[in-house]
Amino acid sequence: MKMIQVLLGVGALSLFGTVLGDNTVHGQDFPQTSADAQFSITQGFEQSSLPLLHRMAAGDPDAVSAGLVEKLCPPPCPPPSRRNPGNIIQVTSNYWSLQVLGNGTAVRFQDLEVSKRAHSLAKEQSQKTSAAALERAGRAFIAAKLASMIVLGPEEELVPLRTDYRIEGGQNVKTRETIRAVVGNRIVFGRTIHGVPIVGGGSTVVLTFANDGSLESFQYDWPKYQTANALPIVNVEEILDRVQRVIGLRTGVPTSTSSARVPKREGPVYAIELSKNTLLQKLECGYYDPGFAAREASAPVQPGCVYHAVSKSEDGSRAGFAGAVPGAAQVEPDAAWEEAVMLRGLDPSEKPIVPGSSRSPGEAGNAVSWLERVRRFFCRRHKLHVSGTSRFGYFEVHGKVG
Amino acid sequence: MPGIRYVRYIVHIALRVVVAGLAITTVFVTPSWAHDFPHTPLHVGVRCQADFQNNWDPNWNNYGMCGNFIGTIRSTEWVDFYFNLHGASLAFVTGNAAETCNPCGGADSVDFFLIATHGGIDPTQSRYAMWDFQTRAWSGTMRFGAVGQQLKVFATYSCDTLQTSDGHFWDRMGPAFRGGVKVLLGAHDLVYSGQDQKGTEFASRMQDGEPIGQAWLEAVWYADNSNHPSASATGVDANDCFNRLAMNLESVQTTLPLRDGQIGYVCWEGWNGD
Numbered sequence: 001m002k003m004i005q006v007l008l009g010v011g012a013l014s015l016f017g018t019v020l021g022d023n024t025v026h027g028q029d030f031p032q033t034s035a036d037a038q039f040s041i042t043q044g045f046e047q048s049s050l051p052l053l054h055r056m057a058a059g060d061p062d063a064v065s066a067g068l069v070e071k072l073c074p075p076p077c078p079p080p081s082r083r084n085p086g087n088i089i090q091v092t093s094n095y096w097s098l099q100v101l102g103n104g105t106a107v108r109f110q111d112l113e114v115s116k117r118a119h120s121l122a123k124e125q126s127q128k129t130s131a132a133a134l135e136r137a138g139r140a141f142i143a144a145k146l147a148s149m150i151v152l153g154p155e156e157e158l159v160p161l162r163t164d165y166r167i168e169g170g171q172n173v174k175t176r177e178t179i180r181a182v183v184g185n186r187i188v189f190g191r192t193i194h195g196v197p198i199v200g201g202g203s204t205v206v207l208t209f210a211n212d213g214s215l216e217s218f219q220y221d222w223p224k225y226q227t228a229n230a231l232p233i234v235n236v237e238e239i240l241d242r243v244q245r246v247i248g249l250r251t252g253v254p255t256s257t258s259s260a261r262v263p264k265r266e267g268p269v270y271a272i273e274l275s276k277n278t279l280l281q282k283l284e285c286g287y288y289d290p291g292f293a294a295r296e297a298s299a300p301v302q303p304g305c306v307y308h309a310v311s312k313s314e315d316g317s318r319a320g321f322a323g324a325v326p327g328a329a330q331v332e333p334d335a336a337w338e339e340a341v342m343l344r345g346l347d348p349s350e351k352p353i354v355p356g357s358s359r360s361p362g363e364a365g366n367a368v369s370w371l372e373r374v375r376r377f378f379c380r381r382h383k384l385h386v387s388g389t390s391r392f393g394y395f396e397v398h399g400k401v402g
Numbered sequence: 403m404p405g406i407r408y409v410r411y412i413v414h415i416a417l418r419v420v421v422a423g424l425a426i427t428t429v430f431v432t433p434s435w436a437h438d439f440p441h442t443p444l445h446v447g448v449r450c451q452a453d454f455q456n457n458w459d460p461n462w463n464n465y466g467m468c469g470n471f472i473g474t475i476r477s478t479e480w481v482d483f484y485f486n487l488h489g490a491s492l493a494f495v496t497g498n499a500a501e502t503c504n505p506c507g508g509a510d511s512v513d514f515f516l517i518a519t520h521g522g523i524d525p526t527q528s529r530y531a532m533w534d535f536q537t538r539a540w541s542g543t544m545r546f547g548a549v550g551q552q553l554k555v556f557a558t559y560s561c562d563t564l565q566t567s568d569g570h571f572w573d574r575m576g577p578a579f580r581g582g583v584k585v586l587l588g589a590h591d592l593v594y595s596g597q598d599q600k601g602t603e604f605a606s607r608m609q610d611g612e613p614i615g616q617a618w619l620e621a622v623w624y625a626d627n628s629n630h631p632s633a634s635a636t637g638v639d640a641n642d643c644f645n646r647l648a649m650n651l652e653s654v655q656t657t658l659p660l661r662d663g664q665i666g667y668v669c670w671e672g673w674n675g676d
Binding site for chain 2: 025026027097115119162164165166167168169170171172173174176178179180183186188201206219250251252253277278282290293294308310311313315316317318319320321322323338352353354355356357358359360361363364
């Protein structure tokens with residue numbers, strides 16, 4: 001969006017002045033995030049009890065959409081188009097797109113022009129924007145453009161969690177010459193309530209900047225929280241035991257006979273073995289809120305610990321497992337929280353569709369020919385139909401879902 | 403009264419034809435309200451595997467993601483099949499009859515293929531776990547996009563298979579690319595199961611007209627910031643390659659494929675490293 005470039009370009013460029021010599025291009029946690037994770041894996045929660053939270057909308061979605069358009073594209077802004085597909089408000093122009101989800105707590109914005117030119121602004125990895133510069137640029141943007149949406153309640157804080165970088169690479173397939181460059185710089189902010197972090201992806205503001213300091217995109221999930229009754233919290237041994245049980249159920253591999261061992265408080269954090277060939281990499285305890293799109297709207301936000309575990313097969317193949325276990329002694333019902341359902345010993349209310357089996361070429365035989373004929377007949381018709389229109393069709397010929 | 407019987411018979415048949423016609427119309431033409439990015443629908447195939455014979459690999463349940471992807475993408479594309487990976491290795495092997503066979507779930511029987519399973523790498527090949535004991539599909543035997551429906555996009559929710567940091571990416575994925583497939587999506591390091599909404603978001607972003615690679619990178623990264631998504635393409639040269647990496651659901655069908663000696667460059671983009 002041109003307006004944003006003009007408004008933010010100069011200011012943000014000055015904020016982007018500091019570039020660290022660090023060559024790491026992997027995403028990196030801020031020191032406090034790492035410290036919180038270390039505390040979680042060694043001690044679990046600091047508190048002996050925590051209240052449940054209820055997510056509330058900050059305003060109605062139309063007002064959120066109108067407020068953001070006014071801030072992001074002030075007059076004389078060409079009138080954008082607005083649509084309401086499903087539970088989304090979608091506002092677009094030729095240069096940008098804005099989506100407001102559901103009750104207005106989740107928003108996604110992208111500047112299409114900045115995205116397009118990001119490649120031409122590629123920089124060497126050593127010149128990636130530093131975490132400190134990203135934090136300054138992010139806070140400046142939030143203050144200038146999102147202040148009416150990213151509102152903090154009493155004893156709440158906006159905290160930087162993590163940086164990440166979009167890397168481009170390429171190789172001449174004849175000479176094998178390879179290049180790599182940074183094309184996007186991203187920062188994730190989160191929220192703490194009375195010092196307790198929200199974990200799981202909800203309550204975040206994610207901003208992405210191109211290398212010239214222009215804002216390329218942002219996405220946030222930012223409800224108001226209302227506190228309810230407090231629940232006693234379990235100790236770290238019980239939390240690790242829950243993670244171990246859940247991983248056992250998810251992998252289908254029996255858990256280790258011994259309980260997962262809590263690392264020493266003083267020592268460096270090491271990975272904990274949860275089952276054979278499966279290690280716990282990271283644990284982050286706080287209020288577990290996976291964000292509007294991933295949660296059951298009516299369920300309360302409960303204390304919980306997000307885990308990342310990885311299994312490694314004998315041939316070196318790896319698989320990652322992520323999720324969260326409840327942190328309270330008593331687990332409240334939440335149909336969308338897989339682990340909460342598992343640990344309460346219930347069957348999930350919504351089971352995913354399981355794929356069917358394919359045929360072999362021999363079995364397919366004659367069936368292929370007439371089904372293929374039908375399929376192609378309708379495909380031809382369909383393609384003629386959609387020329388110049390946006391109405392599409394769907395038909396499952398084989399392997400019907402379910 | 404044979405005459406009346408005959409008329410009744412004709413009317414009955416005519417009614418059946420009309421009813422059948424209405425049913426077909428209902429099934430075949432589902433309107434799409436949610437997206438207005440006009441494009442010719444692609445044929446999509448999905449194969450996902452959560453459990454493995456005799457637990458030769460640990461369960462890795464991504465059926466939620468696959469189901470969400472199908473539930474969204476089918477409003478604009480043709481979902482030809484949703485299969486598991488039982489006996490599936492031949493569906494990825496160049497020259498095998500299964501590769502172009504649609505009821506067999508063959509890779510080159512559709513335009514767009516998504517699989518979710520365990521992945522891994524050797525110095526010269528990427529491997530994808532099948533359900534069958536110790537059986538894998540190997541990238542060295544893949545040549546996508548040359549025959550059948552000519553696969554355009556091959557997306558794999560699997561760890562490591564698009565790793566580039568060791569300098570062997572082209573050794574591993576070159577055979578697949580040389581058939582003319584235009585976009586490969588996957589991961590250059592770990593990806594985590596859980597957060598099934600990424601299936602919905604990936605499909606939805608593409609339906610909004612976003613570049614396919616960008617839709618993948620954003621959907622997978624936002625689902626879990628620790629994921630390592632990657633997207634790759636080929637080109638005549640570097641400039642051409644990065645332009646082709648921005649193909650969307652329409653341009654991926656209209657852009658000419660590059661095969662064998664036409665390919666001069668391979669390029670990729672990823673979050674959390676590359």
